[in-house]
Amino acid sequence: MAAYQPCTVEPHPNQSDWITLNMGPQHPSTHGVLRMILQLDGEIVRQVELVIGYLHRSMEKMAENVRYPHFIIECDRADYVANYHYEAAYVRAVEELAGIVPTPRAQFIRTICLEFDRIQSHLVWLGTYGLDLGALNAFWYGFRERERILDLLQELTGVRMHPNYFRFGGVKADLTPDFERKALALCDLLAGKVDEYESFLSQSDTFVMRTQGVGAMSREMAIDWGVTGPNARASGLDFDQRRDEPYFAYGELEFEVPVRPEGDCYARYAVRLEEIRQSVRLIRQALDQLPQGPVIPAGLEKGYQFLVHPNGEHYAHVEGPRGEIGIYLIGDGTTFPYRVKMRSPCFQNLSVLPELMRDCLIADCVAINGSLDLVMGCVDR
C-alpha cells in the first residue's frame, strides 16, 4: 500500500481563478450545522472560513435567570452526545464553590456514569466517522452497542439522553438493584466489541489510506490553539485531567492515558479506540470498589437543592470525551448564579480546523472535520 503523500502543488498565482465553494450548514459530514466557505484552487483547499452559531441557545444567559439546580438540566443540552459531562462540570463547580462534600458512593456512581457516557460518545463518533469515510458497517456496529449503554443508563436515570441525574452533593437516585450485574455484563461485551471495530477499520485499506497522514496537527499547534482531549493526546500531548488533576473517584482508580505522536486522523481514531478500552477498565474497577452509604448528603435532598447559594468565583473543569469542559462560575450569595461561563472543548477544537484544512485536497475535508469529533451543540451552546 502506497503511503499517503500530502499535496505539494504550488498555489495558482492568480487568486481570481480560485473557486468559492459553500459547504454546509446542512452537509451530512458536518454532524450538525456548521458552514464552511472553502476557497478552492483546483482540487486544493486554500482557505476556509467557518460560520457557526446556528445552534446558539444563549445558555449562559439562561443560567443567570434560573436557580442553581435548574441549570443542571440545561447543561445536558449543550453537548447532546455526551450529556453527563457538562452536568459533571457544572455540579463540580457549584459544589467546590459552596463547600459541599459529595458522598463517596455518589462519587463512584458518577464516575461509572461518566465512563459509560464517554464510551457511548466515542461510539457515536466511531459510527459517524466510519459513515463519512464510506465504512458503513462502523455505523451499524457502533450504534448497536451504544443503544445497549443507553438502555442501561435509562434504567438508572429514566431517560436515554439528557438525564438530569447529578445533584449537588450526589446523584438523584441510588443504583437500581440489577445495575451492577448488568453493567459488568455490558463491560464484558464492550471489551470484545472494541477488538471487532478495530479489526474491520484498522485493516481496511480505504479507511487507513484516507486517515493516515491526513490533517496532521503538531503538539505545539494543539497547545497554541487550545485543543484538548483525545485530539491533543493524538498529537503527543500527554495530559488527562482524570489522571493529572483527579476529580470524583478517578484518583482511586487505575488506568492508562493513550498518547500517539503522529497527530493525524488515524492517531485520533486510535486514541479514541484505546480510550474505550480504558473506560471499560475504569467501570470494572469502580463497580468493584463501590462503597456503601447514602447517595446524597443529609440536608441536600430534593427541594433543599434550591437553597444552595455559593458566593465567590471558581473555575472547575472535567475531562469530557472531546476535551476540557470548564465552568467559570461566579456566585453572589443568592440562589441565582451571577455568571456561568461554559468553556466548550468543541469550540476550541473547531477553531483549528481552517489551519488543518489548508492545502489539503477537498476530499480530505470530510476526513479531517470528522476526525475532530465536533458536536455543534457544544460549539454554539
Next chain:
Amino acid sequence: MSAPTDLQERFPSAVLQVGALDDGLPLLCVSPEALASIAAAAKELGFDYLACITGVDYPSDDQIEVIYNLYNYHRREALVIKVRIPRGVARLPSVSGVWRAALFLERETYDLLGVHFEGHPELKRILLPEPWVGHPLRKDYDMNRQQFVSKGPQGEDIVSFDPQEGW
C-alpha cells in the same frame, strides 16, 4: 519563585493585585494597558495554554471584568489573570498574537459582551448574526424585546424587531 510574584516584579506598576481565587487558583489583577506584555511574559514563563476567556458585566461598578484562565502543561500549574475596563469604552489589547486560542474566545467575548479587542485580525460576531442589536450577556440587555433573523437577497443576515420583515 512563583509565577505571580515573578510577573509582579517585572511589571510593578501594571500588576494591581496578587491573590487567589476562592478555590485557591493564583490570581493576578492587571491594568488593561499592560495586558499584552504581561500575557507575553506569562507565556515565556511557560503558561502555554489559554483555557478560557470569561467576560463579566458589573453594572453597579460600571465596569466589565475579563478573566483569562492560563495553564502550564509542563509544571502543571494554573494562573488566572483579571483585568477591569469601563463599560462605556470597553477596549482591551488582543492576546491572539500570544495564544491563537484567543482568536475564537475574543470574538465570543466581543459578541456577547461588547468588549473590543484591539489588534484582533478578524473581530466580528461569532455566535449571533452580524447586525444583531446589543450584547446579550450585559446585565442591562433587554430580553423582552425580541429580534428576528431573516435572509436578505444576497444571503446576508437581516435582523429586525418586526417578525414580519423579510418574510
